[in-house]
Amino acid sequence: MSGKKPVLEIRGLRTQFFLREGIVTALDGIDLTIYENESVGIVGETGCGKSMTAYSILRLVPHPGRITAGSIKYKGSELTTLDPDLMRSVRGTMISMIFQDASTALDPVFKIGSQLGEVISLHQNTYEKGELEKKIVEVLELVRIAAPKEVMRMYPHELSGGMKQRVMIALALSCSPSLLIADEPTTALDVTIQGQILKLLKGLVAKTGSSMMLITHNLGIVAETCDRVCVMYAGRIVEDAETFELFEHPKHPYTAGLLTAFPKLGEKKAELSVIRGTVPDLMNPFKGCPFVDRCDNAMGICSKQRPSRVEVSPGHFVSCHLWSGGESPDGG
């Protein structure tokens, strides 16, 4: 990875929610680097902090949450302390986001053309009507919308789910950001449309040369789309490696569990494998590894000390006591 320039560098990011009932630590020390022209998948189960990582990067953590520690650098400049007005100019032009459910992420009372035009005129200073319309049509064509001129004049409720997600992608890409965050972009869609949208996203990212951070809980999508994968668990990144490496040699017991739980075609199992137990309550701070109660290989140290992040092979990092000694427990 040394030859590539990082687009985004996150170090020790902590995001907490200050509720009346107590403090919820949604993100607890995230380290993540995304390089140029790279697609990074963030996987993990619901509530593990995948989306919160995205919101933290854009500094859109909803109230009463906020970033309490760590740094987020975009091409070397710090975002966490950036002036709000400057932060606004980062959003949309440098870092852009696609939301999970396009049917709720488009303003229902404005036409598609008006919503796209608004973003384009804001960031590209295009106000002349004819020119603006040309740019809107261009970006709709980019996401392969047939009849862009008609779609421009439609309201979101007049479009199908797949079309809406294409419009979302058009909105996100309209100002050619260097980093595109896609938060479960296909979860709300039919399986047949999912493939189309992923293919489109992948193609567009390659074409525009931007990097992508793809948030999903679907390992199949990651295998197909991403160069590198980060596995998140209870607000931490427990393992990250190149996609092939991670799928072939999962080191963290949680990753291994996820991979076995994912049913494969042609494989017959009497019962689907599951990871026993449930995620820990993020309101109660834990000293050790968050996975300890569900881990079959847990040792005494696991509940006492937080595992540090170690590089087990080049570019493959894991935070687990099984590996922090430098020795593999099962010789693998």
Added chain:
Amino acid sequence: MADLVSYVIRKMLLAIPIILLATLIVFLMLYLTPGDPIIALAPPHASVVELDAIRDKYGLNEPAYVQYGLFLWRLVHGDLGISIGAATRNLDVSDLIVQRLPRTLELMGIGLAMSYSIGIPLGIFSALRHNSLGDRGVMVFTLLAYAMPSFWLGILLMLLFAVELGWLDIAGTTGGFGSIILPAMTLGIGNAALTTRMMRSSMLEVIRQDYITQLRSRGLPEREIIYKHALKNAILPVITVIGLDIGWFIGGSVVVETVFSWPGIGMLITTSISNSDFPVVQGCILVLAFFVIAGNLVADILYAYVDPRVRLG
């Protein structure tokens, strides 16, 4: 736009049976209310024959459906009958109404304008500063304003602004702004409170929607997000109840006009009821019903104009 036009036409056609129903109810009022207006109309100690002659003159001996037909026929020609009240005997009801209606419309118009121009900004303010001291203050104010009966509030306002301070006229109309501000305020303040609360809760809901976060993620200025996108979505519930507001204002105007001796329809109704002047009461109620229906129609059209999704329904 074509869908909007067809929506408006559909809504207007739907209003026709409602208007007919209103005329039927108003017509039946005559039969359902106690007291015989003919007795009031006839000279004292009139014989049965004389009474019957008067009934004949007013067409009251015809079968009910013929009378209703005649009533409708006259109605479409703008004829609401003649007054039988002591002070206004033999005057055209439509003339009496035309004389009084502008006063009531003026009062209601200013009252409505006041309630929206206070309620909408106050609701937005409250929602954007949710749970702050200002928000709580606004909530207390709305609770008080809504709970106060308008006849009492009207008297309080009169005491303060007209009697103590002498800034505004105490009652009646001089045609100037000084005479309308107190009755309009009395009429509008309850609705202002209601609008504030609706706007606040609707805004609070809208600013938590995904599309608002999405707009923020595009780097749009907060001003534009709130006053263009959030406002247009949040105002929808307020528009829906404009029709209901108008009905509420009509009811309120009867009370307020009496308190302030405002020469409008409300006062005409009150005096006509005590004079057993049935044609005038009927006419007034019919005209007010028409305004309620028209108000609802306007609200429906406005709603469809702002929210394209309802045009399909």
